[in-house]
Amino acid sequence: MPHDLGAVRNMLKNAAADLLARRNVVATGVGYKVAQGSRTEELCVVCSVTRKLSVAQLASRDVIPATIDGIPTDVVQTGRIRALQPPTGRHRPALGGISIGHGSITAGTLGCLVKKDGMLVILSNNHVLANTNDAEAGDPILQPGPIDGGRFPDDQIADLTEFVPINFREPEPPSRCPTARAVIAALNMLCRAISSNTRYQVVTLDTEDNLVDAAIATPLETTMVADEILDIGIIQGVAEADLGSAVKKSGRTTGLTTGEILQVDVTSDVDYGGGRTARFRDQLLAGPMSQGGDSGSAVLDDGDNLVGLLFAGSDNTTIINRISHVFSALGVRR
């Protein structure tokens, strides 16, 4: 039996305070009930919660009854509701998708929170939290990042914990070792003497390919951070992305954007400036979904599972570390 809007409104007026006092409830309102993902014509009381839990996980006083005075209820997970604040602003608690950075950089994005030895830590890129290998554990991390007005010590949110060093390729492949060069010169003289077409050259061995551009920082206090992502909400789990996976990220510069994994098993040369190029392997490649300042964004699939860490891109591509490599390299987990 459908109820009219007036009746539902009246009931909610009386019940709102009691509903809002229950655990995780952040808003109440009148809306249409959603059943199996589709909107029905039935009016109901909608309770928005930070996290949807099963009845078994809740104390009986916190459970939202299925009906109140015969009017049905609906529970929707919205995450925490906060005053609209741009990702470049100062956030306390700080959450994923907002500006952050080492004091010597401009700004990047706070990806999300992960656990290291059971402690909550902030995950982002090496080039965001550790100034591209040029930092030491304990360095202050600012939120927002310096270009967004973050200053030490007022805006310090964390200490750098550790980073995975980025291996850069040698700008000049031929070796400069004098002994090696002398030996090669002698060998080439011999080749010429015996009229061989062969010539030898010594080269510096390629440095090891990289899997991640990643670092973690320990919040000064756990109350200064929140385990969710701006405009996305709570991370549901961890997954592997594949060719064709729909993905999204929330970043400091371009906010919430979506894309698709267009290439996997990607080997890519990333130009860090100053003649430094680093080769990355086993990367994910998506279409354009980021710009400068979005580095460090957590990348999630359409089920809100964490699949990657955004770190580089061009005008028409975005390069993403696989989250499994990030977790193994840093010894962290969700």
Add this chain to the structure above:
Amino acid sequence: MRLTAAILLMALATAACSETREMQSSIQEVRARHVDRLMATPGVVSVGIGRDDEGTEVIIVGLDQARAQTVESLPASLEGYTVRTQVVGKITPQ
């Protein structure tokens, strides 16, 4: 009699060998075998596995800018898998 048997055996072995040779490697194996050479080509900034318009998996070579010479020098296919090129531009940290 023995000679016939020996010839038959050799023919069988040869057939088995050529079959092994013809067994196709996966696109991942082929990409891995050729990636260093492809990345050493001037202007190549990425090599990955993607799909063409028909949904078939192909090897995609990314270039820093339009480079006719490089495109010409790259193979059209590798061990049976199509090689596509696309201009992705210079890849930088963001």
